[in-house]
Amino acid sequence: MSVPLGYYLMLGGVLFCIGLCGALTRKNAIAVLMSIEIMFNAAILNFVVFWYYLHNGALTGQMFALFAIAVAAAESAVGLALVISVYRHYRSVDVDEMKALKG
Amino acid sequence: MDAIYQLIHDYCPTMPDWLALALAILLPIAIVMGVFLTVFALLTWVERKALGRIQNRRGPNRVGPVGLFQPIADGLKLLTKEDIVPNAADKVVHFLAPVLVVVPAFMVLAVVPVAKGFIAVDLNIGVLFALAVSTASVLALFMAGWASHNKFSLLGAMRGVAQVVSYEVPMVLAAVVVLMASGSLSSVSIVEAQRGLTGWFVCKPWGLVGFVIFQLCAMAEVARTPFDLPEAESEIVAGYHTEYSGFKFALFQMGEYVAAITMGGITVTMFLGGYLGPGCDLPKFGWLISACWFFAKLGIIVVINIWARGTWPRVRVDQLLGFAWKLLLPLSLVNIVAMAVWHFAPNKLVGWVESAVLLAVAIVALVKINAGQTFEKRSYRFTS
Amino acid sequence: MNIVFLTLSAIMVLGAVLAVTLRNLVHCLLALVVFFLGIAGHFFLLKADFLGAAQILIYIGAVAVLILFAIMLTRNISGTEGGRSSLGGAWWLGVGLASSLAGMMCVFVRRSELVTKLPYGATEEGVVKEIGKLLVTDWVVPLEIMAVLLTAALIGAVVIALEEEKKR
Numbered sequence: 332m333s334v335p336l337g338y339y340l341m342l343g344g345v346l347f348c349i350g351l352c353g354a355l356t357r358k359n360a361i362a363v364l365m366s367i368e369i370m371f372n373a374a375i376l377n378f379v380v381f382w383y384y385l386h387n388g389a390l391t392g393q394m395f396a397l398f399a400i401a402v403a404a405a406e407s408a409v410g411l412a413l414v415i416s417v418y419r420h421y422r423s424v425d426v427d428e429m430k431a432l433k434g
Numbered sequence: 435m436d437a438i439y440q441l442i443h444d445y446c447p448t449m450p451d452w453l454a455l456a457l458a459i460l461l462p463i464a465i466v467m468g469v470f471l472t473v474f475a476l477l478t479w480v481e482r483k484a485l486g487r488i489q490n491r492r493g494p495n496r497v498g499p500v501g502l503f504q505p506i507a508d509g510l511k512l513l514t515k516e517d518i519v520p521n522a523a524d525k526v527v528h529f530l531a532p533v534l535v536v537v538p539a540f541m542v543l544a545v546v547p548v549a550k551g552f553i554a555v556d557l558n559i560g561v562l563f564a565l566a567v568s569t570a571s572v573l574a575l576f577m578a579g580w581a582s583h584n585k586f587s588l589l590g591a592m593r594g595v596a597q598v599v600s601y602e603v604p605m606v607l608a609a610v611v612v613l614m615a616s617g618s619l620s621s622v623s624i625v626e627a628q629r630g631l632t633g634w635f636v637c638k639p640w641g642l643v644g645f646v647i648f649q650l651c652a653m654a655e656v657a658r659t660p661f662d663l664p665e666a667e668s669e670i671v672a673g674y675h676t677e678y679s680g681f682k683f684a685l686f687q688m689g690e691y692v693a694a695i696t697m698g699g700i701t702v703t704m705f706l707g708g709y710l711g712p713g714c715d716l717p718k719f720g721w722l723i724s725a726c727w728f729f730a731k732l733g734i735i736v737v738i739n740i741w742a743r744g745t746w747p748r749v750r751v752d753q754l755l756g757f758a759w760k761l762l763l764p765l766s767l768v769n770i771v772a773m774a775v776w777h778f779a780p781n782k783l784v785g786w787v788e789s790a791v792l793l794a795v796a797i798v799a800l801v802k803i804n805a806g807q808t809f810e811k812r813s814y815r816f817t818s
Numbered sequence: 819m820n821i822v823f824l825t826l827s828a829i830m831v832l833g834a835v836l837a838v839t840l841r842n843l844v845h846c847l848l849a850l851v852v853f854f855l856g857i858a859g860h861f862f863l864l865k866a867d868f869l870g871a872a873q874i875l876i877y878i879g880a881v882a883v884l885i886l887f888a889i890m891l892t893r894n895i896s897g898t899e900g901g902r903s904s905l906g907g908a909w910w911l912g913v914g915l916a917s918s919l920a921g922m923m924c925v926f927v928r929r930s931e932l933v934t935k936l937p938y939g940a941t942e943e944g945v946v947k948e949i950g951k952l953l954v955t956d957w958v959v960p961l962e963i964m965a966v967l968l969t970a971a972l973i974g975a976v977v978i979a980l981e982e983e984k985k986r
Contacts, residue, residue: 334823337933342827344923346834346853348916353838355912361843361888365850368881369834372857383864384936390948393866394957397949400869400876401964405971407881411888412975418892527848558946562871569879573851576886580844592890599883619868619946 339380346373360414360424364407371403462554466543473729474691475505481740488744515680520582523677527581532675532682534574535689539696541567545621546699549709549725553622560621561613564700565606568655571693572598575664578686579674590673593751594664598655600758605651607766608644611773612704615641621700625708634707639790640773643797645705647766649738652697654758656690659743666748698735699728706731760804768796822863830856843889851882868946 350373353366375396382392418424479494479502486493494501519528545560547553557563572595579591612635613619616627628634635641654661665673675686702708711727714720749757772789779785833852840846854877861870927933953961 333936334820335934335936337927337930338823340927340932341924342831344927345831345920348920348923349831349834349838351919352913352916355916356909357838359843361885361892362838362846364888365846365885366838368850368877368885369837369853372854372877376857376860379861379864379866379869383866384932390945390952393869393945393949394952394960396866396869397872398960398964400872401968404876404881405968407884408975409971409978411884412978414888415891416978424892527845557867559867559871562868562875566871566875566879569875572883573848573878577848595883595886599880602879617947 336380336384339384340377343373343377343380346370346376358425358427360417360426360429361411363426364410364414367410368403368407371399371406375399375403462552466548466554467540469548470540470543470692470695473695473732474688475509477691477695477736478505478508478687480736481743484737484740485744488741509684512684513681517680517682518677520584520677522583524581524583527577528677531574531578531581532678532685532689534577535571536685536692538567538571538574539689539692542693542696542700546696546703547622547625547708548699548728549721550714552721552725556620556622559619561609561619561624561700561704564621564696565602565609568693568697569598569602571689574689575674578678582674582677584677586670586672587674587676589670590664590666590676593670594657594674596751597657597661597663597754600755601651601654601661601762604647604758604762604766605655607763607770608647608651609704610766610770611635611640611644614770614773614777621703621708625703625710628707628710634705634710636705636707638776639786639793640769640776641705643765643769643772643793645701647762647769648701648705649735650762651758652694652701653739653742654754656693656697658694658739660746660749661754662748663751663754694739695732695736698732698739701735702728702731706734756804761800764800765796768793772796826856826859826863830860844886847882847885847889850885851878854878854882865945868949 347370350366350369350371353369354363357363357366378392378396378399382390382396386392414424417429421428482504483493483501494504497503497507519525542564544554545557545564547556575594575598576591579587579589579594582588612624615635615638616624618624618627632638636645657664663669663673665675670676675683678686708731709724709728711724711730714724714727716723772792775792776785776789779788830853833849833856836849837846837853840849854873857877858870858873861867861873
């Protein structure tokens with residue numbers, strides 16, 4: 332495969348920004364979490380890309396990606412539990428409506 | 435693939451290179467699809483016949499000799515039926531779901547070694563690939579249930595999702611012992627690691643427990659009868675495929691049966707020695723004999739499936755999930771420890787005894803713990 | 819340029835864009851799954867087979883299903899937002915920020931000397947075995963920490979989701 336590294340980096344960057352855009356603009360908390368997953372995946376893709384292009388026989392990039400995937404899974408579990416908890420409280424998952432600092 | 439490429443080169447050297455390559459790629463796919471679709475058609479007949487015998491009736495016996503052409507008749511009937519899409523349905527998702535049900539089932543076939551030297555692609559992560567892809571069928575199931583906009587469909591889909599996700603965990607953990615024993619994820623090297631008279635993993639204490647767990651989980655994963663809550667006729671019509679008719683319904687049936695066959699194939703590969711058997715190494719007809727061995731073992735799994743379907747009642751949802759989380763999951767964890775005990779034992783006999791005792795104690799303890807509990811009375815939150 | 823790379827990337831970007839723009843949350847989820855599949859495909863292209871399979875197993879088998887349950891538990895089952903706008907008030911600010919960041923990244927990547935770098939040589943087939951060995955030797959401490967983290971996350975998620983139930 333002869334795709335230069337630059338294209339992969341741009342792909343990762345664009346995907347990250349799509350996720351960022353979603354995280355900044357969506358009102359639904361679950362949609363925000365989904366956008367964050369997109370950002371996570373773009374970053375993980377970059378780990379693997381750098382491993383593939385720059386590795387010195389070491390597997391550090393892949394290992395890091397593996398751990399990042401595990402952390403992302405834990406993050407989404409806790410995040411969604413929080414969303415459900417918030418929903419029980421406010422009867423809504425709209426992030427604009429969650430502005431009480433207390434109670 | 436390379437072997438076929440070589441073969442084509444030897445027999446017709448005049449063939450252009452790209453055509454030979456295309457043939458080498460397409461031929462295994464065609465063979466695998468053809469063989470397994472035939473097996474699927476036969477299986478529906480065998481299942482109906484066997485169930486008929488269990489229930490003291492004859493089963494299909496009108497079309498062809500002893501009803502052998504029944505699958506063809508069924509297929510023709512379903513093909514000519516009207517395809518009804520509910521008005522409220524989400525059209526695109528409703529259309530995609532039956533297609534996506536079939537795809538993972540067939541993708542798993544790519545890593546099942548059917549005969550000696552006959553495997554579509556020998557991935558070095560074969561088993562992991564199979565497990566990962568078979569999980570993906572959850573989404574197709576959910577899409578079908580959600581897109582239909584029907585209460586029963588959605589209930590069936592959510593049941594299916596909960597069930598598949600729960601049973602995935604003990605299934606993967608049961609597969610871990612095999613990976614520990616063979617030291618590889620490739621399905622061919624797993625089969626090759628089971629050579630010898632009692633080499634099959636099922637002949638060892640941890641292998642036997644692993645095999646039972648894996649088989650139960652495989653049955654739950656493809657929603658075979660003791661675990662067929664997602665499509666329980668007496669409760670939720672037909673579950674997630676209530677709103678499907680005609681060919682789409684046929685696709686659902688096909689996906690289910692092909693998934694059952696492929697899960698059986700994976701079970702055979704991992705625990706029953708795959709294509710190994712007396713005569714599988716013969717130079718001339720080794721591949722044929724090994725294929726016969728593979729399909730004979732697959733037949734055993736299929737018979738177990740049909741037998742379970744014919745003789746067990748459907749379980750309840752709480753029983754189903756409790757069984758996975760409270761019995762199978764701890765047992766599969768103990769099983770991994772038993773495998774480690776076996777591995778580090780000073781000699782074979784000690785290892786055998788130690789791991790067998792450990793597993794027996796664990797099984798007795800788990801059954802004892804789970805037997806004492808009674809199910810609390812069901813309370814309904816949303817009815818007054 | 820490789821045609822496989824281009825097609826896969828196009829499908830992936832499309833999936834990501836749909837996942838952040840569609841109004842129906844279930845449709846968003848399905849687009850997100852397409853995106854996850856694209857990432858897994860890229861892992862296979864980059865010869866990281868194990869990661870590709872792990873990606874399918876974890877993201878499609880677990881995370882997507884989790885999100886699915888969250889959608890089912892918090893919304894009416896149709897997944898629509900009931901006529902209200904799905905975007906926040908200052909959405910143009912977010913879009914502007916993200917697109918300018920994307921533009922900046924592309925420019926910087928173009929200027930970097932890495933841009934035409936080709937793969938560092940073929941990676942051997944036995945990477946899976948190597949990963950397994952590394953996990954229990956050099957990376958054993960991170961692995962254990964990961965185990966603790968996952969357990970904590972599991973218990974934490976259960977506690978958070980259960981909490982309100984008791985009060986009511």
